[in-house]
Amino acid sequence: MSGEAKTKDPAIVRRPGGRSARVRAAVYAAVLEELVETGYSRMTIESVAARADVHKTTVYRRWENIDALLTEAIRDSASTPVVPEDTGSLRGDLIAYASELVAVLSGRAGRIIAAALSSDAASVEGVQEIKAMIFETRLPLSTRIVARGIERGEVPEGTDAHEVIDFLTAPLYFRLIVSGGPLDERLARTTGAATAAAVEAGAFRGDDRQADPDRPR
Amino acid sequence: MSGEAKTKDPAIVRRPGGRSARVRAAVYAAVLEELVETGYSRMTIESVAARADVHKTTVYRRWENIDALLTEAIRDSASTPVVPEDTGSLRGDLIAYASELVAVLSGRAGRIIAAALSSDAASVEGVQEIKAMIFETRLPLSTRIVARGIERGEVPEGTDAHEVIDFLTAPLYFRLIVSGGPLDERLARTTGAATAAAVEAGAFRGDDRQADPDRPR
Numbered sequence: 555m556s557g558e559a560k561t562k563d564p565a566i567v568r569r570p571g572g573r574s575a576r577v578r579a580a581v582y583a584a585v586l587e588e589l590v591e592t593g594y595s596r597m598t599i600e601s602v603a604a605r606a607d608v609h610k611t612t613v614y615r616r617w618e619n620i621d622a623l624l625t626e627a628i629r630d631s632a633s634t635p636v637v638p639e640d641t642g643s644l645r646g647d648l649i650a651y652a653s654e655l656v657a658v659l660s661g662r663a664g665r666i667i668a669a670a671l672s673s674d675a676a677s678v679e680g681v682q683e684i685k686a687m688i689f690e691t692r693l694p695l696s697t698r699i700v701a702r703g704i705e706r707g708e709v710p711e712g713t714d715a716h717e718v719i720d721f722l723t724a725p726l727y728f729r730l731i732v733s734g735g736p737l738d739e740r741l742a743r744t745t746g747a748a749t750a751a752a753v754e755a756g757a758f759r760g761d762d763r764q765a766d767p768d769r770p771r
Numbered sequence: 772m773s774g775e776a777k778t779k780d781p782a783i784v785r786r787p788g789g790r791s792a793r794v795r796a797a798v799y800a801a802v803l804e805e806l807v808e809t810g811y812s813r814m815t816i817e818s819v820a821a822r823a824d825v826h827k828t829t830v831y832r833r834w835e836n837i838d839a840l841l842t843e844a845i846r847d848s849a850s851t852p853v854v855p856e857d858t859g860s861l862r863g864d865l866i867a868y869a870s871e872l873v874a875v876l877s878g879r880a881g882r883i884i885a886a887a888l889s890s891d892a893a894s895v896e897g898v899q900e901i902k903a904m905i906f907e908t909r910l911p912l913s914t915r916i917v918a919r920g921i922e923r924g925e926v927p928e929g930t931d932a933h934e935v936i937d938f939l940t941a942p943l944y945f946r947l948i949v950s951g952g953p954l955d956e957r958l959a960r961t962t963g964a965a966t967a968a969a970v971e972a973g974a975f976r977g978d979d980r981q982a983d984p985d986r987p988r
Contacts, residue, residue, distance in 0.1 A: 593891065593894070594891070595812055595891050671889060671948065671949065672888060672889065672893040672894070673890065673891050673893065673894070674810070674811070674812050674890050674891050676889040676890065677810070677889070677890070685949065685950070685951075686951075689950055717961060720942060720945065720946075720950065720952070721942055721962075721965055723945070724941040724942040724944075724945035724949075725937060725938055725941040727941075727945055727949050728937065728940070728941035728944055728945060729937075731888065731948060731949065732888065732902065732941075732944050732948065733902070733906055733937065734902075734903075735937070744934060744974060744975065745938075747969075747972075747974045748938055748965075748966075748969035748972075748974035748975065749965075749969070751968050751969040751971075751972035751973075751974050752964075752965035752966070752968045752969050754968075754972075755964075755965075755968035755971075755972070757961060757964045757965035757968050758961065758965065
């Protein structure tokens with residue numbers, strides 16, 4: 555799970571602002587553009603090198619193969635977490651979170667994610683690891699939002715932060731990857747408000763389900 | 772958008788129980804198994820014919836290419852709608868709907884959908900048309916559930932059935948395609964209960980959002 559480039563010269567890694575970093579940034583950008591525009595199955599080390607305007611041997615020297623390069627580039631692009639502000643209410647916090655994620659998914663990152671998940675790239679082992687990593691990254695943010703809501707008395711004790719973040723983000727990914735509907739502010743507000751209403755009604759309390767009279771036996 | 776096989780002999784189509792129908796069923800099953808097990812990019816008319824135990828010329832004669840065959844087979848497999856029962860409550864209806872969809876997505880159809888949407892098959896034009904068709908198919912069911920809820924006095928007037936069905940189904944597709952979490956009865960119950968709470972709170976009333984004091988200007 556190391557994010558470092560494979561390189562034969564460790565000195566290159568030690569100078570993050572130098573030529574090596576510029577080459578790496580150019581190659582990362584090129585492989586992601588190739589993924590989005592050319593598609594996973596047709597892109598090659600050669601096409602990536604040409605787009606980055608570097609010699610193909612430069613790419614071959616640093617990355618074992620196209621999957622290793624793609625995995626690194628996606629991990630690098632996904633490294634900025636979506637941090638929600640404290641708006642003073644659960645509903646406001648969830649709408650703020652959804653708005654930031656809508657902004658991310660409706661831009662370049664969304665095109666990368668859609669291209670990675672809706673193509674054979676989704677089967678690349680490294681890409682699957684990154685998916686898991688991204689969802690783990692989100693959990694602490696959701697936990698903080700839920701904890702603030704409990705402190706305010708808006709959120710029932712025992713609410714599962716993992717389920718809350720799943721429900722908040724699922725409709726956004728659904729539009730991005732499945733239905734193709736608009737990723738806009740209206741979606742962020744509806745999703746945030748709907749999730750807040752469900753949380754406040756206790757829909758994500760694991761222990762509540764045990765005593766549920768409708769529960770099948 | 773015709774679901775018929777391309778055939779040079781119209782008489783074949785007129786005898787749905789005959790040899791032609793058996794061949795078609797075998798080839799449909801084979802192409803979907805190839806999609807799931809071999810993957811879209813590596814499957815060929817030859818590999819499909821071998822799996823279906825028919826001569827490859829039989830397949831070539833009836834289908835223009837592998838994409839046309841795959842599109843038809845997916846459309847055929849997707850033709851059974853998920854019909855919810857009237858359980859007497861909005862919450863019950865939504866849980867019943869989610870349960871049926873969980874049963875579908877956790878079985879063979881789910882493997883087909885995941886393979887189709889998480890591979891280069893997602894870019895096939897026919898597959899994109901089917902996606903749109905499936906979501907249109909669901910809308911009348913959702914509309915009936917929402918209408919029953921309004922009659923019972925549980926659901927605010929003006930609730931958008933399209934948004935309701937999106938929110939009910941998104942967490943299921945999210946687990947199938949993005950997060951890989953379990954598609955089980957617990958998910959169906961949580962999703963149904965959460966969506967019902969959001970509907971009852973008026974989260975899917977388009978007109979409500981207009982008067983919302985938190986709405987950004």
